[in-house]
Amino acid sequence: MRKRGSSPHTTHLRDKFTQYNREAGFYDCYLYWVNTAQTTDICEFMSRNTVIHSVTADDVAALAGVSRWTVNRAFKKDASISLKSKKKVLDAAAELGYLPDLLAAGLASDKSSLVSLLIDDFSNPYKLLMMERLTRILRTHGWGTILVNTVNNDDATDALLNASQRRVDAAILIGSRYDEAILTAALGARAVRKLIVFGRYSSHPDTISIGCDDVSAMNQIADHVIARGYQRPLFLAGPQTPSAHLLRQDTFLKRWSNQKQEKADYTTVGVYDPKAAYEHVCRVLGALNKNQWPDILVSENDAIAMGAIDAVRYHFGLKVPHDIAVTGFDNAPFADSPNYELTTYRQPISEMAEQLAEVLKGRQLTQKLNHFKGELIIRTSA
Amino acid sequence: MRKRGSSPHTTHLRDKFTQYNREAGFYDCYLYWVNTAQTTDICEFMSRNTVIHSVTADDVAALAGVSRWTVNRAFKKDASISLKSKKKVLDAAAELGYLPDLLAAGLASDKSSLVSLLIDDFSNPYKLLMMERLTRILRTHGWGTILVNTVNNDDATDALLNASQRRVDAAILIGSRYDEAILTAALGARAVRKLIVFGRYSSHPDTISIGCDDVSAMNQIADHVIARGYQRPLFLAGPQTPSAHLLRQDTFLKRWSNQKQEKADYTTVGVYDPKAAYEHVCRVLGALNKNQWPDILVSENDAIAMGAIDAVRYHFGLKVPHDIAVTGFDNAPFADSPNYELTTYRQPISEMAEQLAEVLKGRQLTQKLNHFKGELIIRTSA
DNA sequence: GGTTTTTTTGCACCCGCGTGCAAAACGGAC
DNA sequence: GTCCGTTTTGCACGCGGGTGCAAAAAAACC
Numbered sequence: 001m002r003k004r005g006s007s008p009h010t011t012h013l014r015d016k017f018t019q020y021n022r023e024a025g026f027y028d029c030y031l032y033w034v035n036t037a038q039t040t041d042i043c044e045f046m047s048r049n050t051v052i053h054s055v056t057a058d059d060v061a062a063l064a065g066v067s068r069w070t071v072n073r074a075f076k077k078d079a080s081i082s083l084k085s086k087k088k089v090l091d092a093a094a095e096l097g098y099l100p101d102l103l104a105a106g107l108a109s110d111k112s113s114l115v116s117l118l119i120d121d122f123s124n125p126y127k128l129l130m131m132e133r134l135t136r137i138l139r140t141h142g143w144g145t146i147l148v149n150t151v152n153n154d155d156a157t158d159a160l161l162n163a164s165q166r167r168v169d170a171a172i173l174i175g176s177r178y179d180e181a182i183l184t185a186a187l188g189a190r191a192v193r194k195l196i197v198f199g200r201y202s203s204h205p206d207t208i209s210i211g212c213d214d215v216s217a218m219n220q221i222a223d224h225v226i227a228r229g230y231q232r233p234l235f236l237a238g239p240q241t242p243s244a245h246l247l248r249q250d251t252f253l254k255r256w257s258n259q260k261q262e263k264a265d266y267t268t269v270g271v272y273d274p275k276a277a278y279e280h281v282c283r284v285l286g287a288l289n290k291n292q293w294p295d296i297l298v299s300e301n302d303a304i305a306m307g308a309i310d311a312v313r314y315h316f317g318l319k320v321p322h323d324i325a326v327t328g329f330d331n332a333p334f335a336d337s338p339n340y341e342l343t344t345y346r347q348p349i350s351e352m353a354e355q356l357a358e359v360l361k362g363r364q365l366t367q368k369l370n371h372f373k374g375e376l377i378i379r380t381s382a
Numbered sequence: 383m384r385k386r387g388s389s390p391h392t393t394h395l396r397d398k399f400t401q402y403n404r405e406a407g408f409y410d411c412y413l414y415w416v417n418t419a420q421t422t423d424i425c426e427f428m429s430r431n432t433v434i435h436s437v438t439a440d441d442v443a444a445l446a447g448v449s450r451w452t453v454n455r456a457f458k459k460d461a462s463i464s465l466k467s468k469k470k471v472l473d474a475a476a477e478l479g480y481l482p483d484l485l486a487a488g489l490a491s492d493k494s495s496l497v498s499l500l501i502d503d504f505s506n507p508y509k510l511l512m513m514e515r516l517t518r519i520l521r522t523h524g525w526g527t528i529l530v531n532t533v534n535n536d537d538a539t540d541a542l543l544n545a546s547q548r549r550v551d552a553a554i555l556i557g558s559r560y561d562e563a564i565l566t567a568a569l570g571a572r573a574v575r576k577l578i579v580f581g582r583y584s585s586h587p588d589t590i591s592i593g594c595d596d597v598s599a600m601n602q603i604a605d606h607v608i609a610r611g612y613q614r615p616l617f618l619a620g621p622q623t624p625s626a627h628l629l630r631q632d633t634f635l636k637r638w639s640n641q642k643q644e645k646a647d648y649t650t651v652g653v654y655d656p657k658a659a660y661e662h663v664c665r666v667l668g669a670l671n672k673n674q675w676p677d678i679l680v681s682e683n684d685a686i687a688m689g690a691i692d693a694v695r696y697h698f699g700l701k702v703p704h705d706i707a708v709t710g711f712d713n714a715p716f717a718d719s720p721n722y723e724l725t726t727y728r729q730p731i732s733e734m735a736e737q738l739a740e741v742l743k744g745r746q747l748t749q750k751l752n753h754f755k756g757e758l759i760i761r762t763s764a
Numbered sequence: 765g766g767t768t769t770t771t772t773t774g775c776a777c778c779c780g781c782g783t784g785c786a787a788a789a790c791g792g793a794c
Numbered sequence: 795g796t797c798c799g800t801t802t803t804g805c806a807c808g809c810g811g812g813t814g815c816a817a818a819a820a821a822a823c824c
Contacts, residue, residue, distance in 0.1 A: 065805050
């Protein structure tokens with residue numbers, strides 16, 4: 001595709017592009033983009049050029065009259081390079097439409113600037129929000145995000161292997177069911193350099209878990225439920241993975257028994273999926289005498305809460321919160337829809353994602369990675 | 383990290399791993415995995431080993447007593463290699479826990495086996511479904527998916543540049559607002575080798591668009607609406623991008639006027655977002671005299687339809703479908719929720735994703751990439 | 765067994781860039 | 795102009811594996 005660094009080739013490229021140089025603003029926009037990683041009108045820049053790939057640092061070096069390594073430095077911040085040659089290089093690069101090849105860079109430096117994001121659960125709309133934040137914020141810090149689908153639990157290790165083949169800098173788990181075995185596998189094999197559990201507590205050693213302070217959050221919810229005078233809560237729990245340690249559930253139950261001197265009940269839905277929650281709630285409430293019914297369903301997250309509301313409203317024909325109230329957790333998309341008006345707790349995902357970027361950079365600013373404070377959002381569902 | 387192919391090093395690795403060999407089933411599982419790309423219990427395999435990275439083909443070659451290139455062939459299907467040496471190599475590889483490095487392979491072969499998936503819209507739950515299918519199916523065909531967030535339109539070109547830096551084999555657009563400029567930029571600059579618009583029609587030349595037969599689909603919806611006897615439809619349109627060519631909208635309007643000898647009305651929501659649709663419907667219907675009200679809202683997709691239903695039900699206090707009916711398109715998550723019970727059209731995304739894989743492999747089996755047939759799903763909303 | 769055909773194997777060279785170090789250029793003081 | 799300290803620049807070598815071809819080995823044939 002490209003004859004390497006051959007002088008005629010370079011000359012050819014040069015001829016090809018010099019026609020564009022006369023048009024004003026061309027360089028500026030390119031340089032601006034390179035320097036700031038902001039887009040002004042690169043769009044225009046790109047459409048004017050016909051070959052952007054297969055231009056290597058050698059080509060640029062030849063055109064700029066410097067060595068390849070100087071070209072290199074021009075694109076690397078904090079590199080020792082004189083302003084003069086930096087300008088020369090960037091000019092040449094702009095002329096040729098050169099951009100460093102991240103694949104080669106990754107191979108050479110053993111840093112792929114890629115992370116893989118493992119998700120095992122696409123039925124929870126909250127994941128959409130997490131993906132939006134994570135991809136956006138990680139990219140501003142230079143990381144690409146490989147989305148890995150592990151809906152089958154078996155796939156998870158497979159995916160991890162794949163991740164290791166791609167030399168990702170880290171694997172981020174935002175799933176709900178990952179168990180010890182997977183974590184151990186990933187870490188034991190050093191398939192990934194860093195294993196990060198995001199938005200969820202993990203007690204696994206060597207795993208970095210970034211999440212909000214579930215205890216404080218759940219206590220706020222409990223206090224709210226108590227303050228509103230509810231008497232018979234039923235906690236709807238999600239997947240029972242050992243590493244998550246049932247943190248939200250335990251916290252709620254403990255708080256309740258401390259405050260009310262009586263035990264609160266709970267039931268395990270097992271999946272963070274509105275439909276499953278719907279059916280579970282139908283079954284559980286259906287099996288109960290009316291006088292044993294809860295007056296509030298405290299859900300481990302919004303996905304469950306939504307299913308619960310649907311069940312209360314459509315299966316039993318009752319009113320939320322009048323007959324049975326519901327709380328959630330996450331402030332997922334649709335939580336604010338008029339169908340749900342869910343009282344819930346918002347995790348500060350953006351902050352958490354920023355922290356994640358710091359962790360990836362190796363600067364772990366704080367040890368308190370699981371104590372982000374979010375906010376209780378009170379709507380009409382409870 | 384690793385001394386390259388040095389004999390003492392290899393011996394060291396060998397020592398390190400031979401202890402595991404005695405345990406039964408170890409090889410088998412590894413070999414099985416390598417050959418079938420299926421996971422049996424690689425999990426266990428991985429956790430037993432402590433170094434999986436930084437084992438190169440050279441190490442394996444040394445251990446197996448063959449050349450590095452033979453090792454290579456053992457991992458490449460359809461390669462010419464004798465069964466005997468393949469076994470030798472795979473045994474050695476299993477012993478060392480070797481896996482080929484995709485980064486290096488990508489650099490050498492100029493195929494990264496990576497695609498980037500550009501999304502500009504995280505508020506439509508349908509995207510969740512598309513991501514699930516695409517990532518899962520592409521992975522079975524060997525591609526990793528880089529998720530690129532382009533919520534800011536400006537970011538799209540930036541993202542495309544980034545994609546080119548990563549040498550992705552293709553960029554897949556599943557956004558809603560990508561306009562000509564971006565497509566042209568991407569193609570003009572050859573920033574990406576292939577530009578694929580998925581789940582949506584694109585008239586742009588050089589762009590491969592894979593989608594269902596919108597015309598046939600929308601006609602089915604129109605016929606259903608007519609058959610049910612609705613008289614005053616209002617079409618709720620999404621973003622007005624030139625390349626999408628308003629296919630669904632035009633189809634519906636045309637069908638209606640052909641069948642009913644009168645024009646149907648439409649209004650432009652502009653975004654595929656339930657909230658925006660909610661407000662838009664409130665505004666539009668609010669400005670109309672009751673006698674001019676539509677009896678059915680035909681929506682360009684489910685995201686809009688959901689917002690429309692919410693507006694009808696909660697803002698105007700009316701019943702769906704009794705007062706105003708609603709149809710959608712996509713059969714997105716939540717379309718079957720009791721809140722919506724949306725009559726909609728399901729696109730065959732799995733089939734489409736398989737077709738995408740074929741396109742990536744360069745075998746474009748059919749020219750009819752925009753004529754997948756889905757199915758009309760009739761629920762209670764219309 | 766000798767010869768031809770086919771399969772299998774080995775190898776030089778390349779992919780595009782990073783790293784650490786040594787040489788060169790620069791700049792200021794005398 | 796010389797000397798010395800400080801930038802700045804150039805370079806050999808490496809990252810791990812892919813490609814096409816030629817040599818070697820195996821198989822087929824007479």
